[in-house]
């Protein structure tokens with residue numbers, strides 16, 4: 711027997727034909743099959759627990775002298791770990807309420823641990839990637855700080871970051887990004 715194929719109604723306005731029902735059923739089966747194929751693929755893309763463990767690093771902060779900065783690799787990209795001077799900290803806190811902060815964060819927020827506990831003001835840990843197009847900004851050099859804010863200067867297009875890594879001038883839209891970290895002791899930090 712031939713099913714109606716010339717209309718989506720069977721003579722009763724708004725009532726689905728058997729053909730409509732077959733389309734719906736076929737579509738549901740196809741969607742279910744696609745989901746079954748997609749799940750193993752998606753599941754394979756999730757990082758394994760051992761990979762995630764490797765994604766964390768521990769760093770001995772006692773190796774960074776006050777007024778200097780270490781550059782360490784984390785998840786394939788560089789981080790800055792700066793041991794700030796009292797003057798740098800004071801300047802960062804003084805600028806907490808500066809009107810030109812375009813990505814408003816206080817210095818206390820920027821040094822907070824990822825578990826929400828207070829951090830250590832002397833250590834600033836940030837991703838070393840300008841938030842404009844990803845160049846590595848320059849911190850203090852032998853001739854002093856480049857730029858007007860005592861922090862970091864991006865040589866690519868001139869973005870300037872202050873001593874808290876906050877964007878103050880230039881095309882970058884956001885502060886230098888703070889990675890998740892917690893202190894394991896006074897001198898040991900776990901990043902990631």
Ligand code: FES
Pocket residue numbers: 840841842843844845864865866867868869880881882
């Ligand atoms: S990449 Fe830093 S200002 Fe453009």
